[in-house]
Amino acid sequence: MGKIILTGDRPTGRLHLGHYVGSLRRRVELQNSGEFEKIFIMIADAQALTDNFDNPDKIRDNIIEVALDYLSAGLDPDKSNIFIQSEVSELTELSFYYMNLVTLSRLERNPTVKTEIQLRNFETSIPVGFLTYPISQTSDITAFKATTVPVGEDQLPMIEQAREIVRKFNSTYGEVLVEPNALLPNNAVCSRLPGTDGKAKMSKSLGNCIYLSDTPEEVKKKVMSMFTDPNHLRVEDPGSLEGNTVFTYLDAFAKDEHFAEYAPDYKNLDEMKEHYQRGGLGDVKVKKLLINVLEEELSPIRARRAEYQKDIPAVYEILKKGTEVARAEAAQTLKEVKAAMRINYFEDSELIASQQKRFNG
Secondary structure: OOOEEEEEEOOOOOOEHHHHHHHHHHHHHHHOOOOOOEEEEEEOHHHHOOOOOOOHHHHHHHHHHHHHHHHHHOOOOOOOEEEEHHHOOHHHHHHHHHHHHOOHHHHHHOHHHHHHHHHOOOOOOOOHHHHOHHHHHHHHHHHOOOOEEEOOHHHHHHHHHHHHHHHHHHHHHOOOOOOOEEEOOOOHHHHOOOOOOOOOOOOOOOOOOOEOOOOHHHHHHHHHOOOOOOOOOOOOOOOOOOOOHHHHHHHHHOOHHHHHHHOOOOOOHHHHHHHHHHOOOOHHHHHHHHHHHHHHHHHHHHHHHHHHHOOHHHHHHHHHHHHHHHHHHHHHHHHHHHHHOOOOHHHOHHHHHHHHHHHHO
16 A cells, blocks of 8 residues: 555634645645655544534635635645545544544543643533544544654644554454554744744734735735844844744745845845844844745745636535545445444345354254
8 A cells, every 4th residue: 555645724714824834835745746645635624613613604614715725835636635524424433433442531631632722721611522633633544544644743642642543443453544654844943833923823813824815915014013033123233033033934935046036145044144143134124035035935826826716616626526535535444444343234244144044043
């Protein structure tokens, strides 16, 4: 069996630069690498409902936003199957069977789940669906026998729990499921891009995002208001790079060729950093470079999105076809799982024959 990828996003809003550098840009690279036999990209609407159950329209409306972001960023439906999670009912059935392989205390110890519970202030009012998120994610991964799951470091506990469930299932019922491996970002800066306000995480709720679909004017406005070094009050003052959001973004996006085009006084980012640290380089000049760098990155994405937006029914057709492929794949895995668990009653001719013999001699 070849290498298979499973990855995706919750459709709670448009995708931003944090999503892009953390996973989406890498997915496109992996898609085009030719290393993978199959690629499944999931719009995780069922998972999003675990903490948005009272606002289904939010999820419903954002499925198309995420799909447009995927396609505009370069995901190719001829190479990657983009599908909607809730339309693959086999995933829910697999989750139900996996629940017997995990204890409540193990779920509660999952560091990612604990962090997310605190962020949402669930405390003792934790929706069961949210608590069992690692089980659902294991179902998503194993349904497609994914060998590779691109994630950030904060998601490693989820992958480890999935591996535990796979090992438990295989040791109990036989070797059916594939144990997945995490694929971390190859650029440490990209593992978690900070918000424009310098906060540790870019978040829709904090209003500190630059979206893939933002206009050039919106990007410029957001960059010019970015957090830098609060002590860098005059151009001649030495500046600090630590916690300086503009330089963090340049670390994630800037290439040497950008300097020849937009900042010819410097050969590369290291030279600009040195000048900033010794003093004599103002924040505005650095921000203008970042605006140009981001515009070069976002302009083709924006143009592709404009084309896809002209024919929304065609985008839904892409999702429908991808979902049909995903469902067929998940159905085959479910069939194997039920056979291993010996609950495939109507498909087991030996069972029926043995019972016939048992009662009729």
